[in-house]
Amino acid sequence: MGIIIKPIVTEKMTVQGEKLNRYGFIVDRDANKLEIKSAVEQMYNVTVDEVNTINYHGKRKSRYTKAGMLRGRANHYKKAYVTLAGEDKIDFYSNI
Numbered sequence: 001m002g003i004i005i006k007p008i009v010t011e012k013m014t015v016q017g018e019k020l021n022r023y024g025f026i027v028d029r030d031a032n033k034l035e036i037k038s039a040v041e042q043m044y045n046v047t048v049d050e051v052n053t054i055n056y057h058g059k060r061k062s063r064y065t066k067a068g069m070l071r072g073r074a075n076h077y078k079k080a081y082v083t084l085a086g087e088d089k090i091d092f093y094s095n096i
Helices: 010-019 033-044
Strands: 004-008 021-027 049-058 059-065 068-072 077-084
Touching: 004 033, 010 021, 021 033, 033 049, 033 077
Parallel strands: none
Antiparallel strands: 004 021, 021 077, 049 077, 059 068
């Protein structure tokens, strides 16, 4: 599995991509900023200016069912916000 798992395509990230030239990705939890930067540059042929990362801890969840109470948790994951240099753009919808 690669460094980049999937892009974050939400309304908020679309606005940031248009105005601030910033894009979001779900990345491997063990990846550092330099690895994320090189992976984005290779995959999308752009120049990365800055990388910010956030680690999310999975929340505990529970629900009541006929069989009793089920407990579990959401997955842990890491987000990376990548700011591109200059006039570079990433088009996630180009191959649809």
